[in-house]
Amino acid sequence: MNALPLLLMAALLLSGCGDEKSNESSGEQQVVHPRTVKITTAVSSARDLEIRESALGRIIDPVATTIGAEVPGRVISVQVQAGEAVARGQLLAVLDDSDTKAAVATTEAEVRRLQSEQQAQQNLVARYRSMIDKHYISPTLLEQAEAQLDVLQQREQAAQATLIQARNNLQRTRITAPVAGHIEQRMVAAGDYIGLGKPLFKVAAAQRLTVSIPLPETRAAHIQKGQTVRLRLPSGGQIVTATITDLTPMVGSSNAFEVRVDLEDNPGQWRPGGSVSAEIVTATHSGAVVVPEECIVLRPSGTVVYRIEDGKAQAVSVITGVHLQGFVEVSSGLDAGVVVAADGAGYLSDGAVVAVHNSEGVQP
Template sequence: MKSAFILLPLGLMLAACSNDDEAAPPPPRPVKSLVLEETNSVPLSFAGTVEPQIVTNYSFQILGRMISRNVQVGDPVERGTLLAVLEATALEQDVQAAQASLVSAQASSNNARVVEQRQKGLFAKTVVSQAAVEDAVQAAQAAQSAEVRARANLAKAQERLSYAEITADYTGVVTSTAAEPGQVVAAGQTVVTVARPDLRDAVVDLPPSAASGIKIGDPFSVVLQSDPTTVVKGRVRRIEPSADPVTRSQRIRIALQAAPAAFRLGSVIAVSLPDTRPSELLLPASAIVTRDGKTLVWIIPDGTDAVATREVTTTGTGDRVAITSGLKRGDRVVVAGVNSLTDGQKIRISGDLK
């Protein structure tokens, strides 16, 4: 009986201890958080090269064997400078033959005119008939037509002879050559490329996100990569109508304004323009939770040590997303361990994500 009285208080004490253990709340969960701040507008910078605005690929208009090329890459040329020459023996012979034909036609025409005048004189003295005069007039007209045809053939032969030479149309610099002396070149095959160095573009490939807001006339600052202190202004002159099929980038051409000689053709440059996009609230993608078709984040309300869900709308993909609605500047958001939290769960901030 005495043993029963001893065991009863002991059982009650054990039961009390068991109830205390079941009622003890779990310890606060440590989390990392981020206080939302608006991003500041920063200049966007892209690399590119200096290229000429005007480039001409010179070629012969006829098939032939090139016997000389008078320029090399980098040579300056003036208007009328001889660039390359084809073998022209056959063309020169054609000109000589045309000249001989013209001389013969001129002689025939002169003789026909003399005969015409003689027949008209004899007809006035009733020595010859009207038919003889008409034959003489017709012969004179045919001879004159033959002379005109011979003169046109000579001009045509001389024109073809001029095709055996390529001359520069403007002052520029040779940027490339594509044929060597002794080579047979086809009509239209590029032989020499000449560019105008005074009119230069900064050529840049922009990603779609940056190119979408660019328009003709937009200002850019262009920096020479080899000397960042050398800066010139430029404006968009041309936007290529189609994107690159591989990179999907958009090529733009920026006309350089009063660029110094340091901006040589082929120089590497960097162009920049202010980012005019509005400020954004950015979050790491790890802070986003998707449940039941809703986009949620865990926030820590001011003055509390528990989490609560907040529905948001976002834009963008990748490591960071932009919040367009649902949050404001200064809100504290959980950015790590979001998938294991429950609404109202106690937390302990173990650090802020920068």
């Protein structure tokens, strides 16, 4: 009874060996199908490429006016802050005017006294002239009276000049804007005592502006006067197209230089001291062949793109140029109008079978 299971197992093994030999003798072979790679495609195109240098610049005023103190005194109040727009003649600050008011009052009193003395002397001269005709007085006495009148007139003229100066100084205790524009810098605060000539404010004119763009010295060979520059505020808005006006070394830096762009008119809300994004067009490649950057594949043998034709990929060696906004310039090895692999190109090899799955509306 125990030998029966062993006999059944032996029979099954012999049956399996017989089937295997039967298959081998029949000559059947398993067919291996090539792997299909799913990809998307793009078409190489020709376009004009602008080579640009991007940088951050600063808006300055080439004719900014520095307002200094014309009289010494203590600052009573400051009426504006940095960045505020001001009109011509607008009050910016007020100085203590007690001393200048006292000077005006003293000089006015001196002028009145001299005028009174002068009037009395004129009356005396007139009386002497009537008396000289009657020989009541000597000519010498008349000459002395006329000389004294001349002295009083000269003193009054000097006092009048001093009064004008005192009144001007009184007006100068009220600091006003000499031009319309923006307060670029405020250098004084209420309570400060300022001496004659001390800078108080810097006012930038409202119209003509200059953009200063610092760049490393390594870029100097590519930057020239007259090149196109596109400027825009970091917050967005209008793009202003201008040209490079001047190139100068930066003071205090041995490895940088400054690009200057003059703007004759203020584009709008542009203020001195603000930042601006700049793109300098250093060159233009006309009719350059470009492909999306995902089409470029790096292989041990070099850089390739895969040309797609009749459902197969063909490796094409290329030389690339500049990379710009998701596209790569192909300097050599590829013409415009060629269908190439895009997404999935990195999984291809020369001769691979492909299945193109472009998005709706995308032409291979």
